[in-house]
Amino acid sequence: xxxxxxxxxxxxxxxxxxxxxxxxxxxxxxxxxxxxxxxxxxxxxxxxxxxxxxxxxxxxxxxxxxxxxxxxxxxxxxxxxxxxxxxxxxxxxxxxxxxxxxxxxxxxxxxxxxxxxxxxxxxxxxxxxxxxxxxxxxxxxxxxxxxxxxxxxxxxxxxxxxxxxxxxxxxxxxxxxxxxxxxxxxxxxxxxxxxxxxxxxxxxxxxxxxxxxxxxxxxxxxxxxxxxxxxxxxxxxxxxxxxxxxxxxxxxxxxxxxxxxxxxxxxxxxxxxxxxxxxxxxxxxxxxxxxxxxxxxxxxxxxxxxxxxxxxxxxxxxxxxxxxxxxxxxxxxxxxxxxxxxxxxxxxxxxxxxxxxxxxx
Numbered sequence: 001x002x003x004x005x006x007x008x009x010x011x012x013x014x015x016x017x018x019x020x021x022x023x024x025x026x027x028x029x030x031x032x033x034x035x036x037x038x039x040x041x042x043x044x045x046x047x048x049x050x051x052x053x054x055x056x057x058x059x060x061x062x063x064x065x066x067x068x069x070x071x072x073x074x075x076x077x078x079x080x081x082x083x084x085x086x087x088x089x090x091x092x093x094x095x096x097x098x099x100x101x102x103x104x105x106x107x108x109x110x111x112x113x114x115x116x117x118x119x120x121x122x123x124x125x126x127x128x129x130x131x132x133x134x135x136x137x138x139x140x141x142x143x144x145x146x147x148x149x150x151x152x153x154x155x156x157x158x159x160x161x162x163x164x165x166x167x168x169x170x171x172x173x174x175x176x177x178x179x180x181x182x183x184x185x186x187x188x189x190x191x192x193x194x195x196x197x198x199x200x201x202x203x204x205x206x207x208x209x210x211x212x213x214x215x216x217x218x219x220x221x222x223x224x225x226x227x228x229x230x231x232x233x234x235x236x237x238x239x240x241x242x243x244x245x246x247x248x249x250x251x252x253x254x255x256x257x258x259x260x261x262x263x264x265x266x267x268x269x270x271x272x273x274x275x276x277x278x279x280x281x282x283x284x285x286x287x288x289x290x291x292x293x294x295x296x297x298x299x300x301x302x303x304x305x306x307x308x309x310x311x312x313x314x315x316x317x318x319x320x321x322x323x324x325x326x327x328x329x330x331x332x333x334x335x336x337x338x339x340x341x342x343x344x345x346x347x348x349x350x351x352x353x354x355x356x357x358x359x360x361x
Contacts, residue, residue, distance in 0.1 A: 032258060033190055034096055036060065037089045038164075038182040045085045045175070049075045057180040058087060063298045064104030064178040071103050073176040081171035085180060087164045092121050093184045094158035095132075096192055099147030099223070099303070100166070101179035102265060104296050110176055112141030113169045118151060118161035131161035135169065137229075144226030144234075144266035145295070145302050147181075149193040149332075157188025190337035193221060197256075197333045198316065202249045206319075210238025218318070218331050219248055225265030225295075225302065225329045234264050237326040244326040245319035250333075253280060256308040257336045259316065261290060262329040263301055268294030269327035270320060275306050277313035286311045289321065308333070 038058040045054045050066075050073050057072035064071060076083040095118055100111060115135045122128030132151045151159035164182050168175065193199070198219045209215050213227070213236040222233030237244045259275060271294065276287035286308070293301045316333055320326045 033187070034183050034185045036181045037093050037095070037184050038087045038180055041087050041089045041182075043085065043087050043180070045072070045074050046077055046080070046083050047074050049073050049174075052176075054085075057085065057177055060179070062101050062179050062300050062302075064102055064295070064300060065298070066103060066105050066176075068298070071176060071178050072180070073103075073174065075174045076168070076171050078171070083168040083171050083173075083175060085166045085175055087180060087182060088125075089162050089164065089182060091186070092160060092162045093182075093186050094160055094189050095164070095182055095184040096152035096158050096189050097147055097149040097183045097223070098151065098164060098166075099179075099181045099183065100145060100177045101181065101300065101302060102143065102145045102225075102295065103176045103178055104300070107143050108174075108176055109141035109143045110174060111143075111146040112137040113172075115165075115167045115169055116148065116151075117165045117167070118159050119163040119165070120160065121162040125162075127163040127165075131155070132159040137224075138169070140229065142224055142226040142229045142266075144224065144229070144264070145300075146225065147223045147262075147302075149221065149223060152184075152189055152192030153194045158184060158192055191257075191334045193332070195334055195337075196221075197250050197254060197335060198248050198259075198331050201251060204247050204249070205237065206243065206245045207237050207239035209235060211236050213237075213327075218246055218328055220330075223262045223303075223330050225262065227264055227266055227269075227327065234327060234329045236264075236269065240320070240325040241323055242321060243319055244324075245317050246326060246328075246331075247278075247315055247317040248331065250314050250316065253312060253314045255312045255335055257334050258308050259306040259331060259333040261304040261306060261318065261331055263292050263295075263304065264327045264329055265295045265300070265302055268292075268296065269325050270322075271324065272321045273326075273328070274317075274319045274321050275308075275331075276317045276319070277308060277311045278315035278317055279312075280314050282315065285313045309336070 119127035218235035
């Protein structure tokens with residue numbers, strides 16, 4: 001059994017867990033080759049109120065305490081609809097997901113009855129054709145951090161656009177959040193929800209789900225972090241204790257590259273996880289200890305990336321290491337990306353060029 005001890009590397013937009021002894025690039029964020037594209041962009045909104053600034057939600061600071069000075073707040077204006085927040089990324093990019101980190105000093109359910117739209121560049125830097133649009137939470141509001149992976153799966157390589165807009169369809173009340181994060185890349189995405197090995201696969205647990213959670217809450221494709229919202233996209237065990245686990249069967253032995261663990265964001269339930277890879281006989285191949293900063297702290301976690309490169313197994317297990325309930329929003333896992341044939345040909349051509357190059361006389 002090979003158990004690897006992680007070291008933490010915190011970045012704006014995610015926390016990366018790097019396995020000791022495995023070299024990793026320093027620019028890794030929410031997943032290999034992706035980053036929070038909103039940081040460094042520019043934002044517009046209906047307005048900003050109570051001392052907040054529009055750019056507070058794209059400054060890379062997830063601290064959800066309004067008094068700390070990094071939380072956006074904007075009221076609806078009845079005579080000037082709609083209530084919206086929009087980010088210009090500065091350049092077109094391939095978008096994997098959009099996630100909104102909650103305000104934490106108050107329980108304000110503002111994520112609901114809203115439309116997310118991604119616009120292409122019209123050629124002059126302004127919003128052009130619609131690359132992606134979808135309405136969300138039309139029947140209620142959530143207080144936890146919210147996100148969607150739909151943009152990445154909507155087109156090969158991810159939704160391609162420059163302007164990302166969130167609009168309240170009812171033009172009611174206000175919008176407030178700590179961060180508006182747009183996770184993506186300047187090049188076509190290697191990993192999207194369409195490549196997720198875990199979604200919809202058979203699940204077993206130690207004690208079973210409790211308090212209204214479902215067995216498949218953590219691999220249903222949803223990353224809404226509010227346990228009490230009606231979609232029940234957060235798994236919660238019925239019992240607590242060390243070793244309480246949730247386990248998914250990938251269906252066959254599979255080489256792995258990384259996993260993403262989305263945590264519960266309306267409350268702190270599980271402060272530390274163990275993510276393990278198991279073989280066909282349920283023997284542990286390797287594991288990673290994942291620390292979870294609670295949603296109420298200055299550096300809250302939401303999406304935790306776990307490096308599984310070099311590990312091969314059939315089962316993935318998430319379990320408690322402390323005397324706690326097991327609760328988390330979603331587990332995603334991905335195999336090593338296979339380069340597109342054109343990329344392989346280009347690399348091959350480059351190697352051939354190197355091979356035949358002669359030294360200068």
